[in-house]
Amino acid sequence: MIRFEYVTKIYMRGARPALEDVDVTLERGDFAFLVGASGSGKSTFLKLVLREERPTSGHIHVAGRDLGRLASWRVPTLRREIGAVFQDFRLLPNKTVYENVAFALQVIGKGKRQIENTVPETLDLVGLGGKEKRMPHELSGGEQQRVAIARAFVNHPPILLCDEPTGNLDPATSVGIMRLLDRINRTGTTVLMATHDENIVDQMRKRVIELRDGRVVRDQVQGVYGLETV
Amino acid sequence: MIRFEYVTKIYMRGARPALEDVDVTLERGDFAFLVGASGSGKSTFLKLVLREERPTSGHIHVAGRDLGRLASWRVPTLRREIGAVFQDFRLLPNKTVYENVAFALQVIGKGKRQIENTVPETLDLVGLGGKEKRMPHELSGGEQQRVAIARAFVNHPPILLCDEPTGNLDPATSVGIMRLLDRINRTGTTVLMATHDENIVDQMRKRVIELRDGRVVRDQVQGVYGLETV
């Protein structure tokens, strides 16, 4: 589903690489954590998958596409295969929950009928059934993040990327979000989540890819957060 | 140093109060954690101290001032008594480390001489001696947060407010930041820190004020994060 072949990313000439010789494969239906200290390259990894950035060297394959050969006008079709969730929820403050989720379908030109079917279904999935008409500021942080996940998932993309989705949430709320991501993963969606929340990583016991200074220093099935530090 | 007397804050008429009947006192030199779920009112508490928001009812005294009676043109003098640190570091990306810290003194009209004395001293204190000329993007997240703390503390305010200062940092880096805050607290500065990082709260064993739905449900000397949840 996602394959990095010896990928190196250098943002500025002469600077230390943000990613160096990264060689990682995620299969369809995988659930993996991307951990590492601040600046270790987690966000850079996700940006390369989304083709927001392009690698300095190496090859990246996502959802059967070679990103190096993907014409830039084809990038939108790539992004429709990927849902993305961020630490700041990035909801539109003047749109209701329903409209926020529907927005993601409207802007890729989906029909009215399809939107009316899919959106309530997805809101039910993330546990927001009945709160369609709330505005974002009327929701708790956890609920806002659920809206963001619903928006990322409403198009049923095969890949879901999460960049520290629980960074702004308290521990109890975070656990709820992780349960939701786990449920989405069980529908066959590949989930890749960058985080430095050790409790969550330790609890979930999923695959852990650890970056340090842009290099993969650990790739462990059913890992915990701080193995090497401890 | 900070005294809340039955303070209630309601953002919008009819909405649930963000803070309700909060009655808390912090003495000079205190170190307290403000914990609670997302939306429990931690940031609102800090905004009231900074007089970014005004209480719906109740009285607030900060650094010997009654905020209810403080004329709005006197607010700057209040803010010079308070340093503030946020989750996103809020550095100026086109200024060096030195310039970022000096900026805080320039804009309150301090003289060149004083700036040249104080800034390097403060940078040494936060452990950034020798990195004065780096740009923010050349620093790790932990180092950026140190710059933000240096900027908040360069004027030696008697109060330091921190709103989730370790929210974007990995556990190891977070510990470093906490050590720094502890050191600052030992110089006699009152430190109030909102957070939902349980590990840190548990490790520090300082005073813990827990909010739930805007009410203080716990105020404990040498507390831990999740007492009531566990």
Add this chain to the structure above:
Amino acid sequence: MRLTFIASEVWQGLRRNISMALAVVIVTFVSLGFLGSAALLQMQVANLKSNWLSKVEVSVFLCPEASNRANCASGPVTTAQQDAIQQVLTTGAVGDLVKQPIYYESKEEAYDYLVAHDKDGYFSQSLTADDMQPVLRVKLKDPEQFQVVADATQNLEGVDVVVDQRDIFKTLFLVLNRATLIAAVLAAVMLLAAVMLITTTIRLSALSRRRETTIMRMVGSSKTMIQLPFMLEGAIAATLGAVLSIVGLWLTVHYLVEDWLASQFKTVDYISASDVLSVAPLMVLIAVGLSAIASLVTLGKYTSA
């Protein structure tokens, strides 16, 4: 679905930056107003030129009965002299320049004309036909060639003086041409301002909706879908400005030129309100073109994938 969605985005964008959008409308209004004025002034100049220059004639005044001029020292013009002058004007290089036939105005005709046009009768009561001069009225195929005709006839026997009315129009044309130039320069300056304004409006709009565009990029919205609303905003504001300036010019020409000027100075052919309509499409085109350029310059940077 898509259309209503884009329309609502455009509407929101315009409302959010209303003062900016109004500034664009006003500035395109004024700049295209100048441009249109310059075009219309040039049309008016062309009108006047074709109008007056075709009427312009070279008048060869022949010697009258009694004259103390040096040219006419030998007395009034004789038939032989007159034939010789006619000969020069009808044959050879000069003949080719001149529209045939040449009109001969006798002194009696000149006197009749004077009597008819001198309402107060100051002159006609004290002058007789014999005080008048016979004149050859020469029309030219190319009115600019006056000098050739003048040189050829000036020194012939029996010619008093050669006069060309074209001179009196020179100043007028000069003034009109300068007005056109000033309008054109102002138009250029204002168009520059318009481009910069549209650019900034689009940029502002893009900045104030960064959150939307970021989400759109992330969920795989096409470039067109992302950029179209901004481009439309700029184009709508610019077109509105163009329409306003067309209306303004139309009103000006209709009331100021057609109604008022034309009633004051009747002898001239004026531009009409329909001339405004003939430049209108061009003005709208320029407005849309400007906003398209501004969009291209701006949007790449602010909403790129």
Add this chain to the structure above:
Amino acid sequence: MRLTFIASEVWQGLRRNISMALAVVIVTFVSLGFLGSAALLQMQVANLKSNWLSKVEVSVFLCPEASNRANCASGPVTTAQQDAIQQVLTTGAVGDLVKQPIYYESKEEAYDYLVAHDKDGYFSQSLTADDMQPVLRVKLKDPEQFQVVADATQNLEGVDVVVDQRDIFKTLFLVLNRATLIAAVLAAVMLLAAVMLITTTIRLSALSRRRETTIMRMVGSSKTMIQLPFMLEGAIAATLGAVLSIVGLWLTVHYLVEDWLASQFKTVDYISASDVLSVAPLMVLIAVGLSAIASLVTLGKYTSA
């Protein structure tokens, strides 16, 4: 320290929004250009009025030797008639309106004037002094009172016709007044655009430096310190526009009016480049005022404590 700091903030702000700042410069340039033009046109009209109206005279043409006019059926004016006319013009209500003394131009003087000004000699060679009319040239204290003088003298014995040159200026004044009006309206519209633009520039600048202002508020910077750079940016751009339009007007007046127009039509008093300098301070004041208003309207919202 503070000054250099504020200066550097202003400079950065201007550089960051360069296209916007340029738009402000251009739009204030054009709008104040119109305003200045309107003021100067009005000054020119006042000039012309005081200039020409003071020269305007009512000419009372008296009956000549031979005339077939009804008024002069009784032959040329007699001394007694002439005295009676003078009497009317020097005493009573009419006498109060008239500047004394009244200038009497005899038919010989009229003939001399004709000879001196008729270069081609068409008329002077065929007319004699007896063909000319004696004229009373009456200057008025208030040129608008022409009708009273005309009514009082029109039907007196020995008066042929009463003529007033003022009529021929009417059209000219009408045109000049309309030009002033158009310039003023355009100035108003453009000033509106200028205010909106300065508002938007300041807003854009405040938005693009939100991070700075947030930090400034947090560390306890005073309101003045926070807002001054933005206000200065607007004021500087507006002032630059004002200076440009002053320079533009000065050049226009200097080269177009003083050098060219004055050489073409010499008889008139024109506004001079120094008149531009007399409106200049007002224009700068307006520019600064506009930007101050725009600042007040905008900054409260975007940088409030």
